[in-house]
Amino acid sequence: MFFASDNSGPVPQAVLDALTEVNQGYAFGYGADAMMDEVRQRIRDLFEAPEAAVYLVATGTAANALALATLVEPFDTVFCTPMAHIEEDECNAPEFYMGGAKLTLVQGPDRMTPKRLTASIESQGNRGVHGPRRGAVSITQVTEMGNVYTLAELQALCDVAKSYGLPVHLDGARFANAAVSLGCTPAEMSWKLGVDVAVFGGTKNGLMGVEAVVFFDPAKAWEFELRRKRGGHLFSKHRYLSAQMAAYLRDDLWCDLAQRANAKAARLYDGMRSKADVRFLNEVTANMIFFQAPRALHQTLQAGGAKYYVSGGVLEDGPADGLLTGRLVCDWSLPDPEIDRFVSLLNSA
Amino acid sequence: MFFASDNSGPVPQAVLDALTEVNQGYAFGYGADAMMDEVRQRIRDLFEAPEAAVYLVATGTAANALALATLVEPFDTVFCTPMAHIEEDECNAPEFYMGGAKLTLVQGPDRMTPKRLTASIESQGNRGVHGPRRGAVSITQVTEMGNVYTLAELQALCDVAKSYGLPVHLDGARFANAAVSLGCTPAEMSWKLGVDVAVFGGTKNGLMGVEAVVFFDPAKAWEFELRRKRGGHLFSKHRYLSAQMAAYLRDDLWCDLAQRANAKAARLYDGMRSKADVRFLNEVTANMIFFQAPRALHQTLQAGGAKYYVSGGVLEDGPADGLLTGRLVCDWSLPDPEIDRFVSLLNSA
Amino acid sequence: MFFASDNSGPVPQAVLDALTEVNQGYAFGYGADAMMDEVRQRIRDLFEAPEAAVYLVATGTAANALALATLVEPFDTVFCTPMAHIEEDECNAPEFYMGGAKLTLVQGPDRMTPKRLTASIESQGNRGVHGPRRGAVSITQVTEMGNVYTLAELQALCDVAKSYGLPVHLDGARFANAAVSLGCTPAEMSWKLGVDVAVFGGTKNGLMGVEAVVFFDPAKAWEFELRRKRGGHLFSKHRYLSAQMAAYLRDDLWCDLAQRANAKAARLYDGMRSKADVRFLNEVTANMIFFQAPRALHQTLQAGGAKYYVSGGVLEDGPADGLLTGRLVCDWSLPDPEIDRFVSLLNSA
């Protein structure tokens, strides 16, 4: 009953097979491998963006930080939510790669709104040389709290950014889960809205560690390449990244994996809904469930073998009825019986 | 006949098998996987360094830049040769990670000498606040020109560094090739000489992209961890790095692969030695051969299908007897018949 | 009627005289001038800190950013208020000098409280390698909104910092105004509370552009010197900074100037208090007044010649009874008749 993260499960056999398949003879390194040509073409096709510049890196932190560094200057600020991965979980990587640019936090709960984004942008960039310049807007889809912005919501945020002339970065660590949830195409969830650079994540959806960075305007492609190398993120034996991403793109594997993960979350959610004492904190349409429940219930679940993160207090110590938040993340490989066992454990508690 | 690089060949089956083997169920991420425990223990044993801090990253550039950044301050300078990978081939990654620290180039040919290193150190660090402070010494073994320092030579360099109180970084992208060539233990080629942090390379010796950074004094271990995360070099699905390195360490695979690569270079060298017009620029004891030959000869070789880098002039255009330098690199997988075909091509030219 | 800033007035004659006096013959540069010896001794005496390391720089931004960079690492975060000069008015200088470290904003109004500081510290530094490490606490005295922390309030904040092992930086751009307001000694307002490094500002209190950075523990003195030079903030003709600061310290000029500035603000405040429609937003005990008043009143004042910043809306356009905030800053040189004229203008409006 492992619900701790979608970066902890195995990779599908097709990915292993692709590694074996590509492991033949010599291949040019540093992104000049033939497999990368396939990847580039497939991503351009998938995104309906024939001019897009496409790059692979091995971690989401690298993907985000390099993308932002290519968009902004060191004297700029980037607008994101207080829960954004770039703010909370990357140990100052964005600031490092951006040369000391700042993150300005758009106040409010998980989802940015046009109003709050506007207020945040208005609070910066109007102090002349004294404050940072407005740099870019960074949006996470699926959000860190497991919500999926609708296309209309994303459109409204992009519109705000564009009205200030700001580029938009989409942190798509769970891009596939969102697209599947919305039933939209990658293009509809990115450049058609005004997204300038999208991270098309693979790591949380079944790859060993591959993220595609997609620049819809290739003007800064060479700069990105230099920044990637300078960051130590250019693989010499690049084909092993390419092969994984190629497998991910073939036969809509990316879609298939995300559908599975989302379906598992839905199954879990369905099983949990009728339980008294449980309050859901997000709309469960992707692969994450945030729920509030009494400490005693969390203790029972975890004692029964469920693994997931709890926040809002100490699990082991405190009043039995104290409310704690649990985060359940489903990856593509989660066995249904484990889900059912969790549900059963919950409902019998 | 691919001699262009040792980062272009396939990985051995044992590495693929290890990936398959580790690809079961859930594993904690970010270096907390059980396989990393094995790796850590094996490296400590191999290096006879029970206290060493051991970390994995995916590229040599990251390994070097992170290691140096942990050793020095932004107002320091690092001493290396003009041909050092950190100077020539990392697109300012060391300067980036070190926060703007400088590289001071120890003049002379490929191998640093104690005298030249001393002169270089003396040229810096004596201008008070005006010049950079002396930071660290970086030595590459095998050198970029394919030479292997003897242990006595390394000892003399480390002694110079220590006499100035400077830490020593060993860029061991081809650590295995050197150790095998010298017939020494990893400990003898590192901390026993005074090396403070060694990069134990796997990528150029058969892995997909894994380097171990070994701090013999663990005092700065946590700082390294933070810097690695901040650089975007901490893998969430870390087990796939661990598994490769574990396979590399089991049954002395690292040794076996390096022996093969070195033996192939020796076979190639033996076949080339008697050829008139060919002058060797390095001592061939590891897996690289640098040779000078007339342009016409290079043209014949490459037209015949040999792939390798040529420097010192344009291959296609110039006098037939103009001397150009060729670099031949042998990886573990190079088929002997290809070597023999190259030798035959050369000697019949 | 110039109330726009305390960095816009003239310097007292004693400072000009000191420049003339020091302008004789040759003097060693880069801080090795004899006048700096006097400055160092006077500041050590003033702060009752015989071991303190004392440095001069020309701007407050440099003083703050260099001090913080000496205290923290690039993977750290510094706790300050959302209104802090280092957050609002230094165009990412702290992030630049700290190599990409972050500022974490302690929510709430102008003055930090121990409770909010604790909450902010608790929100960071507990995510292991994922989040930034806790770095330092930065407190501004006088605050950006013109309030003066009591010694007990400062003590409580320092106690929180120390309970987490964090160093404390005091942004003392208006150090003199605060000390005079509290009637305390510089030592009582700094190291006796637990402050590790204080910026003892001169620029807003009568100098052309000189700030002293005082490290009560000299352990990092040499690092600061290297960072200052590297930032381009070490003056070759340092005596012209020293002379200004020496004049500032002689005969308690710093105290005298601050008393004047504070007295002028008190005179202004007294004259404004009885006016209906005016609401004061800070406790006026130093040299700044923040007041809320209807747009029409601000328009009248500014049309009458008063110069000061207005925020919260557009001065020229909007409902006459819309409330806007005015900031009045008094410097030492403000003529009393100007104050009286402003008061008269206000009360007759």
Place this chain on the structure above:
Amino acid sequence: MFFASDNSGPVPQAVLDALTEVNQGYAFGYGADAMMDEVRQRIRDLFEAPEAAVYLVATGTAANALALATLVEPFDTVFCTPMAHIEEDECNAPEFYMGGAKLTLVQGPDRMTPKRLTASIESQGNRGVHGPRRGAVSITQVTEMGNVYTLAELQALCDVAKSYGLPVHLDGARFANAAVSLGCTPAEMSWKLGVDVAVFGGTKNGLMGVEAVVFFDPAKAWEFELRRKRGGHLFSKHRYLSAQMAAYLRDDLWCDLAQRANAKAARLYDGMRSKADVRFLNEVTANMIFFQAPRALHQTLQAGGAKYYVSGGVLEDGPADGLLTGRLVCDWSLPDPEIDRFVSLLNSA
């Protein structure tokens, strides 16, 4: 007999007077003072560059580092000589401000030649993503060894830079001494040759600490302003920088001071020429003399009260006939009798 540096003497009375004159009432800060308007206009007129963007900073290190940071990207390299101030004397400030960009040293003696510059540029920028990109060329006039490039020599260097599409930075810490020596106009020594940004130094020629940075193409003016603020180099009480520079520009004071300094060096040189045992290492046409002489002679001179830097060995210890290099720098204020005393001391030794 102070010949140690031209940053150690007093400022002329006109500069002090200008400070007194400007010290009246309130003035807008941060470069918006009326005196800066005068400075901007005077520099545009002087340089015959009506569009130029003109900024003041207080140190040469800041001027150079900010100018270069505005010209290049962090993944670039800047070409300069091994003796350049930016390489030798700024404690990694250029690397810091450029975000980790590198300096590539154009080998050879003091003066760059087109041939060596070309070779250096050719050695970089051709390794694709692996090496740094070519960024800019930095030329120092007067050179660090006291030589003055002819206009033809500068033209040839600029031509090389332009043939590679590289911008040119002129480190003009002694711009005035060079222009006076060449008898040329500032325009002839800068943009007419292809210089993109010139540092027009004041500090070594009589100011307390003011350098003008002149961008002949104002396209990056706003970026420079943001970088200056972010570096902590924007003065709030900017009028005190403006006033000094205004005085420097009025009545050709800058010219007059440089003529005096150069004349003093000429007088010194004339007195030294006939002395046996003295060998001159530079062409003395500006204000510096580098000379080689036996240790015993240096000892006699310094024992007699002459103050100057000696390099190439220890002054106090070694064979009497060991050759050491002395550097004599004349500033505008050097009394002729001191020069004559030095000459007499030398010739009677």
